[in-house]
Amino acid sequence: MLYLKLVKNSGGTMRFIHTGDIHLGATPESKRPWAANRGDEIWNTLERLIKKIKIDPVDLLIIAGDMFHRQPLLRELKEVDYLFSTIPDTKVVLCAGNHDAIKKGSFYDGFKWSENVIFLGDKNIESVEIPELNTCVYGLSYHQTEIKDAMYDHVIVDRPDMINILVAHGGDEKHIPINRKKLAMSGFDYVAMGHIHKPEIDEKMKMAYSGSLEPIDMNDIGPRGYIYGEISKRGLELEFVPFAKRIYRELDFTVTPTATNLEIRHRLIDMIKEQGQDDMYKITFSGYRDPDFDIDVSDIEGVGNVVSVIDNTVPDYDFEELYAENKDNILGMYIKKFLDRESLTPLQRKTLYYGTKALMDAMEDRA
Incomplete structure (x- = not known):
């Protein structure tokens, strides 16, 4: 579990949840029969988060961009705003990211949010004070899919007596490059970052990427969730909380020369059952197999929620026999x-095995 603990103040502490990159409207793995409802699961996870806040209230919910996977429909904005309205005692702060940038004709423009919602919709950094929380939030929204300017480099807090939080979506060369050292000198008590889907807490700089609430593609390996935090002018405490319905896992399987497809299938089913049957798997085979044996990849894809199968096994050759049969050629x-x-x-x-396999494959192709 990721965590950061500084000096925790016993009084005047604000509780918050920081999330982002929710990507409502995305349909990961939609071509796979077991993932037909993945799009709905992303919506359901947001709803679960709001219900959790209703049961265990926080003062502030931060959504650091890309709430939607693309331009939101008006009815989708209304659905999200309804969810926010069910937690009226929690202030909700959000901005548009590169995926749901506010382009011409966007329904973000002019949308009337519930009273507890603060939408940082300007293309330049703006600040909004929340007096009841002694907090000032800063941020901007994307109005185009790419912003190469380092928009956060020169922002300085206006009210150092308040808790100052920057909502920052970006972090690569095409999406607002972020200089963490400069940000750390800007006076923010916390920088809530979005765009990078992998959660990360930077203890030294008082900033964090919440990561995506649900994994969006097979490169989003590992736990996904949100950041829970407690903050005051005297300190900050952060904790990563896993919350996704399902996650992507990498599963490494070592094959032996005596392996059969049924054995591999049965062992994989047991491994997936142990690690989590709801989760999604990238399976990589390694090791040495019988030269006359091939792994049945199509069969492997049926053992669970498998998104990729990579076969890095090599035949367990009898090199003395192979040499005797190929003395006069390159092999x-x-x-x-x-x-x-x-x-x-x-x-x-390993070089001998892989090189021999490559040469034999090339010789077969020429035959």
Whole structure:
């Protein structure tokens, strides 16, 4: 679990949840039958978060951009605003990111939010004071999909006596580059960042990426959720809270020369059952297999929510026999270089296997 703990103040502490990159409207893995409802699951996870806040209220909910995967429909804005209206004692602060940038004709323009919602919709950094929380929030919204200017580099807090929070969506060269050292000198008590889907807490700089609330594609490996925080002028405490319905996992499987497809299937089913049957898996096979055996990839895809299968196994060759059969060609010459050595390091042995496989594949293609 990611966490940061500084000096915690016993009085005047504000409780908040920081999330972002929710990507409502996205439909990850939609072509796979088991993922037909992934789009609905993303909406349901946002609803679960709001229900959690109703049960255990916080003072502030921060959504650091990309609430939507693309331009929101008017009815979608109304649905989200309704959810926010059900937590009237929680101030909600949000901005538009690069995916849901406020372009011409956007329904963000002129939308009337509930009284507890603060939408940082300007293309330049603006600040809004929340007197009852002794807090001032800063931020901007994207009005185009790419912003290469370092918009956050020169912002300075106006009210150092208040709790100052910057809502910052970006962090790469095409989406508002972020200089963490400069931000740390700007006087913010916390920088709530979005755009990067992997959660990260920067203890030294008092800033964090919440990561996406749900994983959006197969590169979003590992836990996804939100940041829970408590903040005052004397200190900050942050904790990453896993909250996603399902996550992507990498599963490494070592194959032996005696392996069969049924054995592999049964072992994978047990491994997935142990790690989480709801989760989504990228399976990578390694090791040595019988030269006459091939892994049935289509069968493997049916053992669970499998999004990719990579076969890095190599045939467990009898190199003495292969050399005897190929003395007069490039394959034989390649094998002989290794057979002439007294012993092979693990790296040399791997090189021998992979090189032999590549040469045999090339010879088959020419045949």
